[in-house]
Amino acid sequence: MRAPTDFIYAYFGEAMADRLAMVNRRFEAVVDIGGRALPYARLPAGAATTTIPTFWDLEAEALPLTDHMADLVVSNLSLHSINDLPGALVQVRRALKPDGLFLGTLLGGNSLAELRDALLIAESQITGRAYPRVAPMADVRDLGNLLGRAGLNLPVADSETLTVTYAHLFALMDDLRALGWQNSHAGRARHFLRRDVMLRAAEIYAEKYPADGGRITASFEVITLTAWHPHASQQKPLKPGSGTIGLAEALAAGQDSKPR
Numbered sequence: 001m002r003a004p005t006d007f008i009y010a011y012f013g014e015a016m017a018d019r020l021a022m023v024n025r026r027f028e029a030v031v032d033i034g035g036r037a038l039p040y041a042r043l044p045a046g047a048a049t050t051t052i053p054t055f056w057d058l059e060a061e062a063l064p065l066t067d068h069m070a071d072l073v074v075s076n077l078s079l080h081s082i083n084d085l086p087g088a089l090v091q092v093r094r095a096l097k098p099d100g101l102f103l104g105t106l107l108g109g110n111s112l113a114e115l116r117d118a119l120l121i122a123e124s125q126i127t128g129r130a131y132p133r134v135a136p137m138a139d140v141r142d143l144g145n146l147l148g149r150a151g152l153n154l155p156v157a158d159s160e161t162l163t164v165t166y167a168h169l170f171a172l173m174d175d176l177r178a179l180g181w182q183n184s185h186a187g188r189a190r191h192f193l194r195r196d197v198m199l200r201a202a203e204i205y206a207e208k209y210p211a212d213g214g215r216i217t218a219s220f221e222v223i224t225l226t227a228w229h230p231h232a233s234q235q236k237p238l239k240p241g242s243g244t245i246g247l248a249e250a251l252a253a254g255q256d257s258k259p260r
Contacts, residue, residue, distance in 0.1 A: 013040030013076045027072040034078025065095040073102045080106040089150035099231035108221035109139040114209040122201035152227035162220045165211040169202040
């Protein structure tokens with residue numbers, strides 16, 4: 001039975017399944033980093049699967065992966081919690097067989113912007129200073145660049161924002177704790193938020209980000225990453241200056257093709 005908080009894993013896990021269905025490939029050996037993708041992936045029967053648990057030691061630099069162990073590596077909303085994301089992507093590339101596929105989702109930088117804003121204002125108003133209470137996350141451009149830096153080919157990164165409503169701030173925070181998405185930022189405060197700060201944050205949240213029925217809105221930006229282990233059969237960009245058709249000729253051809 002799914003936990004109440006599994007809605008976000010299910011939503012993006014099923015979206016990953018739809019993407020995999022469009023890939024004309026049979027995946028025989030699959031690794032799921034985090035264990036939140038395969039339950040929704042609808043893989044062919046008989047595929048050999050390996051699951052790496054969600055809550056690994058965030059200080060660890062090495063994932064339990066071996067070279068060329070998989071032709072598909074997936075991860076659904078887990079990699080944003082890892083200590084060394086660039087290093088993890090390098091390890092993913094090594095774990096893939098040539099022409100193997102990586103498909104992953106992780107939280108993006110605009111996630112929980114409402115919560116971040118309410119906590120910052122409330123703590124500043126009451127204590128005169130504020131700490132990062134919501135961990136910073138990378139944006140879609142940075143993550144796309146990381147795929148290339150990790151040595152993966154044909155990198156694609158795209159973003160989708162899922163907006164969810166909650167009864168109040170405390171219900172949202174209960175879900176975040178259940179998901180294991182507490183703030184792990186190194187610069188976070190080492191003390192708990194005061195009760196008066198939390199109550200004020202709840203008021204600010206309700207005032208600034210209301211939803212129908214007296215509820216509040218919470219935004220989860222999720223970035224999907226797709227890339228391939230290098231292989232000679234893959235498409236390659238043309239070298240600069242190697243084109244055989246001039247710009248003027250291309251524009252003229254485009255004009256000729258317009259309907260009259």
